Amino acid sequence: MADKAKIVIIGAGTGGTIVANKLNKKLKRKAEITVIDPEFKHIYQPGYLFQIVGRETEKGLIRDGTKLLPKKSKKVRAAVDRVDLEKQVVYTNDNQEIPYDYLIIASGSRLVPQKLEWWNDKIHQFYTPQGAAKVYDHLKDMTEGTIVISIASMPYKCPPAPLEAALLIDDYLRRKKIRDKFNIVFTSPINRAFSIETVNTIVQPLMEDRGIDVRTFFNVDEVDTEEKVLYSLEGEEIDYDMLIMIPPHEAQPFIEKSGIPHEEGGWVEVDRETLKVKNYDNVYAIGDTTNLPISKAGSTAHNQAPIIAKNILASIKNSNKVYKYDGHVQCFFITEIGKSLFIDFNYTNPPYPGKPSRRYWWFKLAFKELYYRFVAKGIV
Amino acid sequence: MVEVAKVVDARGSFCPGPLMELIRALKSVEVGQAVEVYSEDQGSLKDIPAWAEKAGHKLIEIKDYGDYRGFIVEKGEKKSRRRKKE
Numbered sequence: 489m490a491d492k493a494k495i496v497i498i499g500a501g502t503g504g505t506i507v508a509n510k511l512n513k514k515l516k517r518k519a520e521i522t523v524i525d526p527e528f529k530h531i532y533q534p535g536y537l538f539q540i541v542g543r544e545t546e547k548g549l550i551r552d553g554t555k556l557l558p559k560k561s562k563k564v565r566a567a568v569d570r571v572d573l574e575k576q577v578v579y580t581n582d583n584q585e586i587p588y589d590y591l592i593i594a595s596g597s598r599l600v601p602q603k604l605e606w607w608n609d610k611i612h613q614f615y616t617p618q619g620a621a622k623v624y625d626h627l628k629d630m631t632e633g634t635i636v637i638s639i640a641s642m643p644y645k646c647p648p649a650p651l652e653a654a655l656l657i658d659d660y661l662r663r664k665k666i667r668d669k670f671n672i673v674f675t676s677p678i679n680r681a682f683s684i685e686t687v688n689t690i691v692q693p694l695m696e697d698r699g700i701d702v703r704t705f706f707n708v709d710e711v712d713t714e715e716k717v718l719y720s721l722e723g724e725e726i727d728y729d730m731l732i733m734i735p736p737h738e739a740q741p742f743i744e745k746s747g748i749p750h751e752e753g754g755w756v757e758v759d760r761e762t763l764k765v766k767n768y769d770n771v772y773a774i775g776d777t778t779n780l781p782i783s784k785a786g787s788t789a790h791n792q793a794p795i796i797a798k799n800i801l802a803s804i805k806n807s808n809k810v811y812k813y814d815g816h817v818q819c820f821f822i823t824e825i826g827k828s829l830f831i832d833f834n835y836t837n838p839p840y841p842g843k844p845s846r847r848y849w850w851f852k853l854a855f856k857e858l859y860y861r862f863v864a865k866g867i868v
Numbered sequence: 869m870v871e872v873a874k875v876v877d878a879r880g881s882f883c884p885g886p887l888m889e890l891i892r893a894l895k896s897v898e899v900g901q902a903v904e905v906y907s908e909d910q911g912s913l914k915d916i917p918a919w920a921e922k923a924g925h926k927l928i929e930i931k932d933y934g935d936y937r938g939f940i941v942e943k944g945e946k947k948s949r950r951r952k953k954e
């Protein structure tokens with residue numbers, strides 16, 4: 489290897505930015521870090537939930553991604569078209585060839601509603617800033633009706649988000665004193681509202697207490713946006729006035745195109761502890777793009793970043809030390825304006841979240857600034 | 869005996885993984901054909917039979933392979949809809 493190791497990171501979202509900063513601190517002059525992203529538009533995605541009830545704006549969530557990255561890192565503004573894992577070269581869509589010694593895939597997930605032939609823009613979604621703004625625009629003028637919050641397919645990022653959306657919309661309508669004019673229906677593909685049982689025992693009764701109609705084993709088959717009916721594979725149908733659906737997710741197309749080991753949907757096959765891509769000692773994946781059976785969440789990427797940084801450092805120093813990710817994820821779960829749960833778990837220990845509390849709400853509220861100042865920059 | 873048209877190995881994946889794999893696999897076979905899904909998740913014992921019943925499919929057999937199970941599910945007719953678009 490040349491005197492400076494070449495580390496290339498694909499994607500400057502949550503995972504890519506944190507790992508770049510962690511590496512920069514550990515490696516100082518030992519490596520040259522290149523980050524590739526088509527836009528370097530960093531979005532604080534948890535804020536979409538505040539947007540749907542009119543408490544946040546698109547502008548408030550977005551920062552210039554280049555400013556969050558190490559000053560000395562190279563920033564390549566392009567999309568990756570493919571990777572040659574044998575030659576160790578990344579090719580961009582504007583024909584740049586970028587060689588690497590270590591590669592980190594941090595390209596997140598993408599929304600693929602176009603894969604459902606019946607999807608059109610009459611179906612609301614809040615997984616983009618524009619979509620979230622449209623939800624609020626529509627919601628604020630509604631005076632009555634049935635609002636359905638539904639999940640097109642699994643996996644999707646931030647598993648609590650659709651449940652939080654249902655609870656926040658309930659809270660919003662209560663504050664406007666028009667909740668009694670609405671039905672809120674929440675559909676879940678599995679036999680409970682939330683996949684993690686220990687969290688569900690708190691959350692599902694809470695939703696039901698608030699009058700949210702929870703329909704389980706509801707796997708979306710089709711939506712008729714003219715008649716405004718949602719059909720399930722299990723033979724149920726729900727009439728709605730407003731439908732908010734989590735669109736299907738996949739990993740980025742360059743993964744399949746490059747033959748990077750992956751599962752259906754393009755999710756990169758990684759070792760659950762070392763985070764190395766299957767069969768490759770110098771290629772890692774972080775965040776939403778992996779096939780790990782844990783939440784696709786920013787906090788997952790945050791906990792994975794130091795593991796990858798330490799493993800790369802060990803490899804550069806020719807040390808045999810191996811650092812292992814234990815599956816740690818923490819997140820807030822908003823139950824109403826002013827209250828939140830805190831969920832903390834890993835591969836072996838399920839979460840026991842306790843009761844919704846004000847303390848976690850304030851923490852959640854402050855987290856955007858903490859994220860941009862400390863988390864993204866790799867300081868904590 | 870129904871034909872097992874597709875076998876899906878969902879070992880190593882936990883709730884709701886095996887059920888989601890089964891749902892996906894059933895979409896790709898014909899009515900009357902069966903799918904076998906391997907699962908080592910205890911939750912599947914409850915989930916898969918309950919879902920199959922609700923969705924109108926038939927749970928043919930739960931095979932015990934020692935440290936995992938094979939759930940054989942036969943695809944049923946699609947449930948008819950209240951309204952059909954003209």
Ligand SMILES: Cc1cc2nc3c(=O)[nH]c(=O)nc-3n(C[C@H](O)[C@H](O)[C@H](O)COP(=O)(O)OP(=O)(O)OC[C@H]3O[C@@H](n4cnc5c(N)ncnc54)[C@H](O)[C@@H]3O)c2cc1C
Nearest residue numbers: 499501502503533534568595596646775776784785786787
């Ligand atoms: C409504 C909502 C609420 C959420 N709430 C929470 C929460 O409370 N807590 C939490 O921890 N997480 C939350 N999340 C999830 C969190 O935002 C994501 O899991 C996190 O951003 C994943 O980080 P990532 O780096 O894997 O992907 P991203 O942050 O999405 O970044 C991926 C990057 O890759 C780039 N990219 C894509 N394709 C290419 C290509 N071909 N070449 C180069 N670059 C490419 C993109 O431009 C992007 O910058 C929430 C998400 C949503 C939608």
